[in-house]
Amino acid sequence: MTEFSSTTKPVQELVEDGDELPQSYIWRSDNTGDYGAIDSSVPLATEIPVVDVSLLVSSSSAMDPELLKLRSALTSWRCFQVVNHGIESSFLDQVRKLSREFFHLSKGEKQKYARPSDSIEGYGKDSILHENQLLDWVDRLYLTVHPQDQQELKYWPENPISFRDMLNEYTAKLRQIKEQLLKSMAMSLSLPEDSFLKQFGERPTMAARFNYYPPCARPDTVIGIKPHTDGLGITILLQDEQVEGLQLHKDNQWFRVPIMPHALVVNIGDQLEIMSNGIFKSLLHRVLTNSTRERNALVMFCAPDPAQEIGPVEELVDEKRPRAFKNIKNYSESYFYYYQQGKSLLDAARV
Ligand SMILES: O=C(O)CCC(=O)C(=O)O
Ligand SMILES: [Fe+2]
Numbered sequence: 001m002t003e004f005s006s007t008t009k010p011v012q013e014l015v016e017d018g019d020e021l022p023q024s025y026i027w028r029s030d031n032t033g034d035y036g037a038i039d040s041s042v043p044l045a046t047e048i049p050v051v052d053v054s055l056l057v058s059s060s061s062a063m064d065p066e067l068l069k070l071r072s073a074l075t076s077w078r079c080f081q082v083v084n085h086g087i088e089s090s091f092l093d094q095v096r097k098l099s100r101e102f103f104h105l106s107k108g109e110k111q112k113y114a115r116p117s118d119s120i121e122g123y124g125k126d127s128i129l130h131e132n133q134l135l136d137w138v139d140r141l142y143l144t145v146h147p148q149d150q151q152e153l154k155y156w157p158e159n160p161i162s163f164r165d166m167l168n169e170y171t172a173k174l175r176q177i178k179e180q181l182l183k184s185m186a187m188s189l190s191l192p193e194d195s196f197l198k199q200f201g202e203r204p205t206m207a208a209r210f211n212y213y214p215p216c217a218r219p220d221t222v223i224g225i226k227p228h229t230d231g232l233g234i235t236i237l238l239q240d241e242q243v244e245g246l247q248l249h250k251d252n253q254w255f256r257v258p259i260m261p262h263a264l265v266v267n268i269g270d271q272l273e274i275m276s277n278g279i280f281k282s283l284l285h286r287v288l289t290n291s292t293r294e295r296n297a298l299v300m301f302c303a304p305d306p307a308q309e310i311g312p313v314e315e316l317v318d319e320k321r322p323r324a325f326k327n328i329k330n331y332s333e334s335y336f337y338y339y340q341q342g343k344s345l346l347d348a349a350r351v
Contacts, residue, residue, distance in 0.1 A: 008125045010139040013107065015214045024135045025222045035227045036254065038220060040288050042247060045255035049073035050263065053177060054084040056184040071188035078283035079248060079267035081260050082181075087173050089262040095170055095238060100296050101160045102141065103212040113141065113155045120336070122155040130341060136225045137289045139212045145171040145300075146206035171206060171300075174236055178206075178302045181234065181266060186313075189279065195313050199275050200233065201305030205332075209299040213245065216289035224287035224295070230269035231335030231345065232303035237265040243295040249284035257285075270346040271304060271331055277312035278324040282346060306330040325349050 014022070027038060051073060055066040062071070073080035102110070115122030123141045141157070144150045145167060157163045179197065186195040213224045224245055239246060241261040247254045248267075257265060267283040289295075304310050311327035328349050338345040 008128060008135070010110075010124055011137055012103065012139050012212065012214050016107075021218060021222070022135070024133070025137060026218075027221050027223055028134065035249065035284075035286070038223055038288060039254065040219065040256075042254040042256055044258055045077070045248060045250075046258060048077050048257065049080040050260070051080045051082050051266075052084045053082055053086065053180060056180060059184065060187065062188055062190040067184060067188040070184055074185065074188070074268060074280045077248070077250060078281045079257075079265060079285075081263040081265055082177070083260070083263050085173075085177050085264060087170075087177075087264075091169070091173075092238060092262055093241075095166055095298060096241065096296065098160045098163050098166050099210050099298055100212075102157050102163060102210065103139065103296070105157075105159060109159060113157055115142070115155075119152075121152050127336075129337060134223075134226055134342075136287075137213060137216050137222045138224050138287070139214075141210040141212075142207065143167070143209075144205065144207045146175065147203050150205065167208060170298075171208070174300050174302075175206065177264070178234065178236065185272075185276075185280070189276070189316065191313060191315055195315070196233075196272065196275055199304055199308060199310045199313070200302075201308030203305045203307075204233075205303045205305065207301045207303070209301065211287075211295075211297045211299060213287065213289055213295040213297075215292050215294055217291060219289045219291050222289055224289045226342070227284055227286040228339055229282040229284055229344065229346065230267065230301060231271070231332055231339070232269040232301045233271045233275075234302050235267050235269055236300045236302065237267070238298040238300075239265060240295045240297055243290055243293045245287045245290060245295045246297070247286050247288060249286075254286075269301070269303075270335070270344075270349075271310055273346060274325040274328065274331075274349060275310055275313055277316040277321060279316060279321075303332055306332060323351055326351055 059067045113123040115124045182196045183193040216222050246257040268280045270282045273282040309327050309329045317323045335345045
């Protein structure tokens, strides 16, 4: 896919240089779909379920309370917060500290890890694929973290000094949580526990996206990340511990996602919606900006092996629930192209 322009400055530099707000950041109803106005005063989603991973580990029947809770979270909210996930709070604080430190390095230091125009990995802006693309008020560092032989270390910061070790350790911990969640999700539907894991294949991938949202003088007309669903299996998010910004869409309404400092936010992506034959739904979400405070978030995208064909699990297809999606391979590759046009590949995958 050719990049339309690769010269866009990171948002942080726009702010530091005192540039006038470029038109490409101004929210226009024509290219954002019909998802309503930017509004930071929508209700707080206080009812998002909080799932205890240590209880999932000991649950084996779909009727166990924690699995019932998980199932209801996935079918109604499409996301949940996880606690008792086995990661020390002090380590999560450290992850946040190092993530923040990276974005506060000098411009020259960060540029060492800049994303080239033919790659998704590295530091800077997402690719610009269309002339009219609405830009997101976010800089990001995107790194494939698993399988280990897919890591492109040239994009991995050597500064802050313990950044690489931190990221490998965080990845290892999240891998375990991801596997447990995928097993529990299958069990919550009375399926064999490996039903989803199997479809993730031999070499499932994990990619980390460090998001940095600088303060924005016009939070009413500029969006942090435009409305989207994630194109992978599940997303595990470590939110900023102080600054809100994430909003989810439920029953035609936007809600703010509450901050629970040492919980992780998990949401369903398109490929798990496909595997579950539409029982679990991919979460539509967006991020707002803040006029005075920066916001940091670390997103971990967990996806199936790109070589693996995925499709609705057989046991979930019957007369009452006909097959809703075609089988599909290498979903992530085309997802981004659709996304930047405000379209959904999930719709294209429907039967
Ligand atoms: O920053 C966040 O809280 C979420 C970011 C997000 O949705 C994404 O990067 O896909
Ligand atoms: Fe997302």
